[in-house]
Amino acid sequence: MNENETQLKIQALVDGELTGREAEELRARLESDGGLRALHARLTAVRGLMAGAELPRTLPESGDFHWSQISKAIGHGEREARRLAKPALGANWLLRWVMPLAGVACLVLVLSRQQTTMPDLNILLGGDHELELTDDEIDVMTFNTGDDAISIVWLDYSIDLQQDSLQLWLD
């Protein structure tokens, strides 16, 4: 083992990264080698010096501003994710079948006098959940419990809860 390797092994011993037989052999060497013992002591001292020595600092911007940047970025990320979740168009040969099939579907609806129109659902979640948002400024989060007992759409929007007293009377 050359000198450099030995020094690195001493460091590993100090750092607790050398174990087992190798560690035992090195400890035995330390007992008879003053130079290596001194190196071990210095490395231990430097480690002691560095422990917990990270200088505390304060974020150089206000907490409110910091949070506003984070929440904006989160909102933007979620909107991007929804946009990218749109199914991509397939190859040209697939389009040749998909477009006519869509036409067939429309004809079927007309033939069966479908009264409601299919909404342009532009967000497809996992499973059979679909979500459409009409306002990009409203942030939204979705959550389903694993057993689908409850599916939640959380909007960054406050609705007016005040009851219409006349309506309540009529109800």
Add this chain to the structure above:
Amino acid sequence: MPEEPAYSSAKEPQLVEWAKVGDMQAFEELVSRYRDRIYVRAYSIMRNEDLAVDLSQNAWVKAWQRLEQFHGEASFPTWLSRIVTNLCLDELRRQKRARMDSIEAMEEATGPVENRMELETVDPIEGLGREELRERIDAALAKLSDKHRTVIVLYEFEQFEYREIAEKMGTSIGTVMSRLFYARKRMASLLKETLKRDGLIE
């Protein structure tokens, strides 16, 4: 009257659980509690205020996106610290600071000659408060190259093992050991210089 006692007095695991189901206010409380800590970690590695702020913000956004992956194996700030550390390492990889790195790489790689350089003894100094020592250590860290500062921050402050540092830095354990050894020597030498210069030691 609006009140937020639920958030400010809530324990961290509860805040995390609330945040996981989309409670932004709970997440905001977590940001408020740990933003300085995450910033410190980013600054320790990057040594640039603006970058450290940007990377901290990115780390929080990533944490929000990955909350479902947090299962409490480590504490939340530790988990977040790892995220910001990874972002810093990615940023360092993108940046080229070849000049300083290549000089130090040469110094590190010149084998036996360089490695015979003594590791300075830095004894505890009476009257040198912990705060002042931290400032001197911080000043010395700033003088290291990115590679050497990173390895010492990851080992001493983030408390990664050699193997983990090697993975994060995309290098071998042997290289991590060499860099750490060199970084410690440099730190000791720099600290001794400043202490001598300030007349605190002979």
Add this chain to the structure above:
Amino acid sequence: MSVSRDNPPMNRFTVFVALLLFVSSGYVTAQADPITVQAWLVLGSSKEQKDKMEVPADIKKKLARVFKWMHYYQLNSKQLNIADATTKTTKLSKTASIKVTNRKNCKIAVSLYSKGKMLVQKTQTLRPGSYMVLAGNTGTDSAWFIVLSKDK
């Protein structure tokens, strides 16, 4: 060797016409059954409000599993009987209403309107015993929920 006029190859047009006939012949039979949807407007709050009625226990249990509020009060509740492929609208508050559409395959589409503007539309299969929830903060330490369930 050229293709005989008497035996033209199957082309896309032929396929689609056949598909159209096939699908439309089956369509009239594959219709949604009429459904009954219950909708609750709920206030989630940390503060006890004795003048308000708590939501049914099952709803409270489901909401409390996910959300942090201590109390869940029923501000309004409606029952909608919706025939297949039709939509019913109901007001839940002065300015908030929902439109519920009975779709095929046990799916319902719920649109939330506030002050005449549609905010969101959610479509999903809603099995008996499951709930669809639209929710948000009210600005104070409380939240609003619109909880929907479908009877068998």
